[in-house]
Amino acid sequence: MAATYAAQHFLVIVFLVTGVLLMVSPVALGSPGERVMIGGAINASKCTFNTQDVTLQYTSVQNVTLSKSGVLLEDVTLFFTLEGDNILKEVPNITLTPGSDNQSFAVTLEPSGVGHTTLVVNATPPNMTDVSSAFVRVFVSHSKELDYFSDVVGWVYFVAWSVSFYPQTYSNWRRRSVIGFHFDFLSLNVVGFFMYSVFNICLYWSPIIQSQYFHRHPYGVNPVQLNDVIFSVHAFAACMIQVFQCCMYERGDQHVSKTAKVILGAIALVTGVMVVLGAAVVVQWLDFLYYVSYVKLFITLIKYIPQAYYNYQRKSTSGWSIGNILLDFTGGTLSIAQMFILAYNYHDWSSIFGDPTKFGLGLFSVVFDIFFMIQHYVLYRGNGDGSGYHGNLLASPQLTHSSSLTESVSSVDYGATGSIH
Template sequence: MLAEFCGWGYAVLWGVSFYPSLILNWSIKSADSISLDYLVLNICGYLCYSCSIFQMFFNSLVRQQFQLVYDGSLPLLTLADLFYAFHGLLLQCILLTQVIFGNYLWKFKNERRSYNVDKFTKVIILAFACYLLIIYVGFSTNKELELCLNLATLKIFASLIKYIPQVRFNMRRRSMYGISRIQVYLDASGAILCLSEFFIKNNLPITEAINSNRGKVGIAVITLLFASIFIFQFSLYTDQPPELKKNDIELGYTKI
């Protein structure tokens, strides 16, 4: 019962955490605070994770291979994980429309002049594709399972890499304007519940359990780490756009 509560609790918190950014962008009529590199990597990560979770749930061959490798156990996944993955992918795509088509579809006043992603981001995406091809071709047995597990691994790397441009973007602007505190707190709380569910439900040796559920555990750890970094940045930087003085207007944008 407690594990089920933690499972749905993290899915709901992480699901809800996507909305403050969308609402915040709508309220300030701008999505310029969102790093495009962050967003592209995030979408790639969610696409990989959604494919992995879907196969783990509905592909009988993958589930049979999982049981053979992990002593009859099945993945520690529930419908909450499936909901989180596909819901997250959908909302990140909506956020992308705010960044790229905000002035046309959302009636924003975006001032972004370039929509080119960094060369580093392009290299990362190409490396992901090559990595998956090597995994699928290189394994002679259980290749479907290995592909699913490594799709989840790529989500971990995407989660690790995607936050770095946003952290640097905040540092360069020396402002947290357009970044929602609520989203950060929801991310941190969801990560704690996700890890709690994992430890409650697990009946395998810890190393095997982490390896077989690497996507879920890895995402939770990285999310908690960077949520802590963003909370620290909130204490360092202003919530106002750099061009406005504190006494010009009471913004309060991060209080939604």
């Protein structure tokens, strides 16, 4: 048993060290050459908009200001193109003259459809003025009220997902026992949310990684916001509290299965190799973060299986908090609902059906939540509500020694598809 927990602690240390290396190395190893300037000009003239994000309704019109600073040597014509949906009426060309160092022009954004696009400024002759930052991301919606409703839905599922960790923690504390709470699920959750935290923290705060991201997506927006960072770090901390509970409270003969240890060990090994490659500038840190995100997605696909199979073996959900599942189901359902609200409001169905990964993962989480609810309220009703200790939890010795991921996959066919949560 001591060796088991030593192995768990070793894996935790490996991932903590990996995260520190990742967060420190981009700053220490970054060079000015990595801070990419796209479309640089040969003189000091530069064009910029007063804003780079505009949201308006289909029936409204909005003006933005295009400013030119610096000296021009000859006349320059600015013309506008759309990168994305063709949802704006044509914007007239603008001619810049050498007569004034600073000039400003009103550019009218008049929607012709619903969706999102990027209005990009181009110059002819080229390279006479820097237009690399002269673009506006435009989002045209059916209804402002739907935007507000989407925001409310977003905050509700953010709270539901954040609070979902506490029913299990409270149940463990009240019973002074973690019997019935599968250690494979917890260990996978710890690593998954650690990886998610590393991804969010680095992409949100590292200037080098942000530079690499915008080099690949010059008109993009950082996909990680502060609430993403807060959620992932909080989730990791909540999982670590449960790890400490597993060390302190009664646990019977439960342990992390050999299969889970092999999976986590392989993840740790590959992660360490990727860190070394990043430090040696063989791969960019952004590519490392993409690897980290794939690990999180993989863990999401498999983490529910051990607990579901464990409940099936015991014919009981005792020790497994249904409150966690109800809150997770609420968060997952509202997350999917928000996807459909935004897809309708911005006529962006491709965000759901064109790239099914996010939608599929969200649906996968909800499907497993439904499966757990069926186990708790239908199949094993009366066999334990997860709120108290039941002495027959470990009545069959094989239940504590054979619940590996491999056995779970081979014994149960769930036919699920794929949640970030």
